[in-house]
Amino acid sequence: MKTNLLKYSVSAAALLIIGSNAMAATPTAAPKTYPAGEVGKMVKLGEDILMHTNTHPLTKDMVGDKLQCISCHIRGSDGKPGTAPGIATFIGTATAFPAYSKREKSVQTLQDRINNCFMRSMNGKRPIVDTKASVAMAAYVTWLSEGMPMKMNAKMPCSPLNSERWMHGAKHFAKIQKRATHANYVNGKKLYEAKCAMCHGADGAGMGTFPPLWGQKNGKWLAYNTGAGMSKLNKGAAWVQSNMPLGQGKTLKDQEAADIMLYVNAQPHADFDLRKALYPASKMGHYNSKVLHEKHSVRSNFKQFGLNVDKIRGDHKIK
Ligand code: HEC
Ligand code: HEC
Numbered sequence: 001m002k003t004n005l006l007k008y009s010v011s012a013a014a015l016l017i018i019g020s021n022a023m024a025a026t027p028t029a030a031p032k033t034y035p036a037g038e039v040g041k042m043v044k045l046g047e048d049i050l051m052h053t054n055t056h057p058l059t060k061d062m063v064g065d066k067l068q069c070i071s072c073h074i075r076g077s078d079g080k081p082g083t084a085p086g087i088a089t090f091i092g093t094a095t096a097f098p099a100y101s102k103r104e105k106s107v108q109t110l111q112d113r114i115n116n117c118f119m120r121s122m123n124g125k126r127p128i129v130d131t132k133a134s135v136a137m138a139a140y141v142t143w144l145s146e147g148m149p150m151k152m153n154a155k156m157p158c159s160p161l162n163s164e165r166w167m168h169g170a171k172h173f174a175k176i177q178k179r180a181t182h183a184n185y186v187n188g189k190k191l192y193e194a195k196c197a198m199c200h201g202a203d204g205a206g207m208g209t210f211p212p213l214w215g216q217k218n219g220k221w222l223a224y225n226t227g228a229g230m231s232k233l234n235k236g237a238a239w240v241q242s243n244m245p246l247g248q249g250k251t252l253k254d255q256e257a258a259d260i261m262l263y264v265n266a267q268p269h270a271d272f273d274l275r276k277a278l279y280p281a282s283k284m285g286h287y288n289s290k291v292l293h294e295k296h297s298v299r300s301n302f303k304q305f306g307l308n309v310d311k312i313r314g315d316h317k318i319k
Contacts, residue, residue: 026092026161030080031146039139046140049133050081053122058133064123064270066222069137071211072121072230074243082144086249087169087242092159094138094145099153104289108157110138112288119277120228123221123270126277128284169238176258177233177305182314184255188263191256195245204267214267226296227272233305236261265301266313272296 034040049056050069069081073090076083082090097110104112111134115127127134145159156163193202199210205222206212212222229235241257243249252260274294278284298318302309309318 026085026089026148028076028083028085028089028091029078030076030083030144035143042136042139043143044140045132046136046138047081049137050140056133058136059118059127062118062122062125062127064125064221065224066206066212067122067224068211069117072239074246080144082141084243087162087165087239089159089162090141090144092145092148092161094142095148095151096153096159096163097157099157100155101157102155103294104291106288106290108288110141111135113157114138114141119274120272121224121230123223123225123228124277125279126284126287128279129286129288165242166235166238169241170232170234172254173234173237173258174305176254177237177262177307180233180258180262180305180307180312182312184259184262185266185312185314188259188261191260192263195252196260199246204264213264214269216268221270223269225270225272226298226301227274227277227294231265231269231296231298231301233258233262233265233301233307236265262312266298266309266318268318269298 034043045058049059050073053059053068054063054066073082073088074084074086075081076085076089082088082093094110097113098107099113100106101108101113104116108116109129111129114137115129115134118124119126151160153160153163156166158166196213199207200213201207201210204212204214205217214223216222224230230239237254237257237260240261241250241252241254245251272295274292278287281287299309302312310316
């Protein structure tokens, strides 16, 4: 009893100290209660869509893979989408919007930011801003920041916490990936088979509720495309080191995370063509971006780091 009390007062004191730093104080659970009335209904609808994105009637036609938002914005101990503490948590996200995005060369709303994940991570079509699904998802993500101070972001369309982690992680892993050779690919395959394949499958196609990482089935792509953050050798490694193996985030060494994602992202993923991910202007209305042409492939994603995917793989299987 005494030791417990001591422990409590020590951690309470530690909390007070780090409490002055808004980032360390980021909560790791959703608020305890939903908002009342129509807003609460929207929040719940958004939560449902984030859990079942590729089967939900309001979004299934806009998804071109077998992923859900929760595949990457992982559920925390409260079971809610995006509350896990790793990189890509949604807690604090809404405090940063509207925020600047270099990719679109524009100031993005939270709906814009969410809808862009459909074109890339979900390998699908961008939902139309202000439709029910778009408002509902933004309502849910906003709820997760209730009570947190606003902190506008002039550099990245991400929460203050995530943007710090992405900027650091992307820079750090870019240096490591630029030095990659075929030996790193071979090591990545070996590690993948030892630490990841039991859930994601040796063929990357996923198993049961464990999501796919690459490839096609019956002519349909299974995972994120080459325009997604996860497909970039540096960002993919930063995310995996923070969140995987599931429940054992932060256990992979830098070189291990880098080699595993070198291997994963050298497997077949859909090409990205921005124009094909947008509805025609007559249907979509305004698209809030100054960049209207953007294309990526597995090959170009490797080239971005000065790497030749054929040499890394040791074959010529990537088109
Ligand atoms: C394959 C993984 C993946 C899936 C699936 C995915 N996202 Fe993301 N999402 C990311 C990554 C990676 C980033 C940050 C990347 C960057 O900024 O380059 C991100 C960023 C975001 C952000 C900005 C959050 C912040 O504070 O950093 C929002 C909001 C978001 N996603 C919403 C969604 C929604 C809603 C869905 C489902 C429709 C979804 N995402 C599906 C990987 C994914
Ligand atoms: C115990 C099972 C398990 C292990 C082991 C595991 N994962 Fe995962 N992984 C998951 C689950 C489950 C999710 C999605 C979270 C959800 O649906 O709640 C996920 C999500 C992912 C995603 C994002 C979604 C997607 O499909 O693209 C990537 C990338 C990923 N894992 C890579 C890895 C890598 C690399 C390893 C090995 C270092 C690994 N995982 C080990 C279960 C696992």
